[in-house]
Amino acid sequence: MGKVKKGITCSVTGCTNPAVKSVSSDEFSMVQTNLSVNVRGSKIYLCKEHYKVFKKASKKLRRLERWRISRFG
Ligand SMILES: [Zn+2]
16 A cells, blocks of 8 residues: 555546545455456556545455454464
8 A cells, every 4th residue: 555646536437536545456446346447457546535435445345354264274
C-alpha cells in the first residue's frame, strides 16, 4: 500500500475522484469489495471513499482468516 502521485484518478469504474492510495491488484482481488475496477498494470488506485470500502472488506477477510486458524490450528 502506498501513496499516490497527484493527477491519478480512482481505478473504480465510473469513479473520477482523485486517488489517495494504491494497493496491489493481487491484494485487491483477494478482498471481496464488489467493486469493478479498471486494472492498469499491477496497481489499483483508490479514492478516499473507495479506499474505505476496501479497508472495511479487508478487515472482514482478516477476521475470517483468524477464525479459520483458530478452528483448524
Ligand atoms: Zn473511487
